[in-house]
Amino acid sequence: MDEETIRQAQKKAGYQLLSSKEVYKNPWTAVREDRIIHPSGQKGLYGIVERGVFAVILPQHEDGKISLVRQFRYPVGERLWEFPMGMWETRSDVTPEELALGELREETGLRAGELIHAGTMYQGAGYSTQKGHVFLARNLVRGEAEREATEADMTVHDVTLAQFESMLANGDITCMVTIAAFAQIRARGLI
Numbered sequence: 001m002d003e004e005t006i007r008q009a010q011k012k013a014g015y016q017l018l019s020s021k022e023v024y025k026n027p028w029t030a031v032r033e034d035r036i037i038h039p040s041g042q043k044g045l046y047g048i049v050e051r052g053v054f055a056v057i058l059p060q061h062e063d064g065k066i067s068l069v070r071q072f073r074y075p076v077g078e079r080l081w082e083f084p085m086g087m088w089e090t091r092s093d094v095t096p097e098e099l100a101l102g103e104l105r106e107e108t109g110l111r112a113g114e115l116i117h118a119g120t121m122y123q124g125a126g127y128s129t130q131k132g133h134v135f136l137a138r139n140l141v142r143g144e145a146e147r148e149a150t151e152a153d154m155t156v157h158d159v160t161l162a163q164f165e166s167m168l169a170n171g172d173i174t175c176m177v178t179i180a181a182f183a184q185i186r187a188r189g190l191i
Contacts, residue, residue, distance in 0.1 A: 006129075013039065014038075014039030015036050015037070015038065015039060016036060016037040017034060017035075017036055018035040018036060018037065018043075019034070019035045020032060020033070020034045020035075021033055027089045027090070028051065028052075028087075028089045029049060029050070029051055030049075030050040030051075031047060031048070031049055031050070032047075032048045032050060033045060033046070033047055033048075034046045034048060046127075047127065048127065048128070048129060049124070049127055049128040049129070049130070050128070050129050050130075051087065051123075051128060051129065051130035052087045052088070052089060052092060052130070053087060053092075053096065053099065053130070053131055053132065053133070054085055054086060054087040054099070054123070054130060054131075054132040054133075054177075055085060055086070055087075055096055055099040055100035055103055055132065055133045055134075055135060056083050056084070056085035056132055056133070056134055056135070056177050056178070056181045057083055057084045057085065057100050057103060057104045057112075057115075057135045057136075057137050058083050058118075058134075058135070058136050058137065058181060058182065058185055058191070059083075059084065059104060059108065059110050059112070059137045059140055060136060060137065060138050060140075060191060061140055061158065062139075062140075064160065064161060065158040065159060065160055065161075066158070066159060066160075066161060066164055066191075067084070067108055067110065067140075067156055067157070067158050068081050068082065068083065068156070068157050068158075068159060068164070068178075069081075069082055069083070069084050069107055069108065069154050069155065069156055069157075070082070070154065070155050070156075070157060071151065071153055071154040071155075072153050078174075080173075080174060080175050081157075081167060081172060081173045081174075081175065081178070082173075082175040082177070082178045083175075083177070083178045083181055083182075084103055084104050084107040084108050084110075085103060085132070085177060085178075085181075086099075086103040086106070086107070087099070087130075088102070096117070096133035096135075097115055097117070097135075099133070100112075100115060100133065100135040100137070101115065104137055105143070105145075105146060106145065106146045106147060106148070106151075107145060107147060107151060107154060107156075108145055108156045109142055109143045109144045109145040109146070109156070110137070110140045110141070110142060110143070111140065111141045111142075111143055112137035112138065112139060112140055113138065113139025113140070113141070114137070114138040114139045115135050115136075115137055115138075116135060116136040116137075116138070116190060117133060117134070117135055118134040118135060118136055118181070118184050118185045118188055118190055119133075119134045119184040119188070120132065120133055120134065121134060121177070121180050121181070121184070123176075123177060132177065134180075134181045134184050134185065136185050136190050136191065161191065164182075168182070
């Protein structure tokens with residue numbers, strides 16, 4: 001949704017915008033403060049994290065195995081198991097499919113012959129505008145990864161679906177985007 005459509009929806013829901021200002025910005029993230037009046041009449045403040053569209057991809061191989069990446073996530077100080085995912089801070093003119101194919105190739109070296117859009121999601125709609133697209137990738141061909149410098153420690157691992165589900169059940173997978181993407185793909189009967 002564009003900013004004007006969002007503003008109209010907020011107004012229709014009874015929110016009044018008093019002021020809005022950008023308080024921080026880098027190539028990946030901007031933070032905005034909106035001073036508002038809630039529908040109840042109470043004044044409030046929203047700190048909103050603005051980020052670009054992302055894609056998350058579940059790569060499924062011909063033998064049924066799926067690929068996960070593992071990387072150190074600086075903000076939480078842990079190495080996480082995740083599906084390949086990301087956004088392009090330098091380009092906003094790409095389709096979700098182009099983004100998904102690019103992120104898959106960049107992080108894993110995999111090229112997908114088939115890409116199935118399985119849904120959309122917001123990553124933290126209570127504080128962020130970031131919207132993501134969920135894809136299942138099939139007919140995979142291995143190639144060289146094209147990782148950015150910030151992804152140098154990333155590793156790729158192929159696991160069976162049973163191993164993945166065991167990792168979920170044991171709490172080894174804690175990335176909410178990976179968990180939500182799997183739920184969307186599974187709920188649609190795609191895997």
